[in-house]
Amino acid sequence: MKNNKGFTIIEMLTVIAIISILATIAAPSFQKSVIRAKEASLRNSLFVLRDVLDQYYADHGDYPDTLEVLTQKNYIRAVPKDPFTRSNDTWILIAPEGEELSGIYDIHSGSDKISLYGMPYNEW
Numbered sequence: 733m734k735n736n737k738g739f740t741i742i743e744m745l746t747v748i749a750i751i752s753i754l755a756t757i758a759a760p761s762f763q764k765s766v767i768r769a770k771e772a773s774l775r776n777s778l779f780v781l782r783d784v785l786d787q788y789y790a791d792h793g794d795y796p797d798t799l800e801v802l803t804q805k806n807y808i809r810a811v812p813k814d815p816f817t818r819s820n821d822t823w824i825l826i827a828p829e830g831e832e833l834s835g836i837y838d839i840h841s842g843s844d845k846i847s848l849y850g851m852p853y854n855e856w
Contacts, residue, residue: 795835816843
């Protein structure tokens, strides 16, 4: 009999089964890490935008009418993209309460998705 080198079909199927089980276990963890990264990016963008809105108010005594005013007056280089909608046009702009002030007082995400903590992104 010849000395055949190689793997049997049973050995190959066993390795494929083990790899598929490991991939099945790792996939949800990977997906959650991507969502966590987007949530961290959203938190940072909201923090920066709210800080810039406050700086603009402190300098001018009124809030900006659009986010583009902040880029024109060099408060930020560009309006950041919402990581969940992938657009910088979907931000929810909140006007200040009261008739003596106008413009953008606060900002929220335009996404209707729910965070990993159970709170909608558009309420952050």
